[in-house]
Amino acid sequence: MGQIVGAFGVSHAPAMTGRPEAAPSDQVASLRAAFGELQARIDALHPDTLVLIAAEHWANFFLDNYPAFCVGMGDSFDGPMEEWIRIDKVKIPGNPSLARDIVEDAMDSGIEPAISQSLRLDHGSMVPLHFLTPRMDVPLVPIIQNCLQPPMPRPSRCYEFGQSIGRSIARRPERVVMVASGGLSHWPGHQRHGEINTAWDDRVLRILADGDAEQLSRYSDAEIAEGGTGAAELRNWITLLGATGPRKAEVLAYEPVTAFATGCAVTAIAC
């Protein structure tokens, strides 16, 4: 029987790979050490597949058609879209069979994700993969959630979708690592760019450490917005917690990095 052997929630600030020299070296070192620890854990787990719950930033979808959820069913995925994040272009293998089961089971649960055979991976996916699986060789199921253009899927719906993903993994043979990408507080490109709401970040991390996933799933749009426009990506963490269930999180690092304009977190959910 398949299982989630590891689950991790991490930030994806593009400057982490694009401009690390702009940030204080102690903060960069803290984040790199935490990512390095998670990379070692993932290596030791020998996962068959990585299911990545991520946001994208106009890499695939535009205002003419923006899905709430999109499951990548391709044989492979190309990334990164951006030259300026300084990650080498790569083709990552997919797991179309698991991806299809995730979609089928979601539909049986009353959730209809969009599907794509060809998702371009931007920094929302590539920055975590760069740090966690730098060989880029673990078959990937990318699941893109709308965290960009309102109206966005409800946190409670994200949690339900996560629960369905968890059931799909359980009935399959694979050992799966799940990663949620995004956050924490940030206002990318806005007039509040550079602000970090450390109190909001601290509250979210305490809720995660307590294992109270359902509290996050009940967050309102207003509560999420207190963490900035980029805090909409908390939806990805909520989906992951739906899959794992209410497990306690270990916070390996939290750094409010002004130069990255993001409250950056690296966490592991108990599995």
Place this chain on the structure above:
Amino acid sequence: MSHYDLSRFLFKFNHDPSVRAAYAADPITAIEGYELTPEEQDALARHDFGALYRMDIHPLLLVYMSNNLAVPPDQYVAAINDAPAPVPASGG
């Protein structure tokens, strides 16, 4: 449709190197064919991020344009902070 068309050009600019090359060669010609007001044409041709921000263009379309133009981040932030708050576009 002009807010939509303005966003659509930015989406293509950020995705297609040939659009970026055409814009670099002649921005006025590069934006022909899009339904834009004279004000939008001017802001886009001059990559006036403050003006585009005020037109309620999604900031991440603007950030990607600025990165693709190698505009220093501090310069982008200064440009949008010089602008008044965005005027919400219709259609959400």
